[in-house]
Structures are given as structure tokens and as C-alpha cells.
Amino acid sequence: MKSYDYLLLEKLLEKNRRMFRKKLIESEEYIDNHEIIMTKIKKVIFKFEKYDIDILQNMDIDETLERFRREIFLVKFNLN
Secondary structure, eight states, rough: OHHHHHHHHHHHHHHHHHHHHHTSOOHHHHHHHHHHHHHHHHHHHEEEEEEHHHHHHHOOEEEEHHHHHHHHHHHHHOOO
């Protein structure tokens, strides 16, 4: 689930923490930055979850089960 956007936001979050610890920014600015970054992280996560749900909704169950059975059969055959 680690997309480029998610990794970038994590780095920004860490940078915000470091700047606050080093007293480069005030607490109000730290809190504002943190809220903005967390909101964007939530949006990125929701975007990925929606993508996964769309994939699941569009799957054909019968075809997927049949493909799974064929692959299991191949694994059993190769093990013997």
C-alpha cells in the first residue's frame, strides 16, 4: 500500500516533528501542519481502499474460483 504519495507524506510528517523538536516551528504551526498532513494521508489511504473495493466488486466469482482450482491442481501435480 506504500504509494509515492503516502511515502512522501510520511517524510513530511517526520520532518514536521523534527522541526518542532528543534524549536524551528512553534506548537501552533506544528499542529496545523500535522492536521493537514494527516488529512492528506487519510485521503491517500481511502483512495487505495476504494481501488481495492472496486477490483473486488468487478471480479467474476465463478471464473476466479475455477482459476484457483486449476492452480491448486497444478501445485498438487508438481508436488507428486
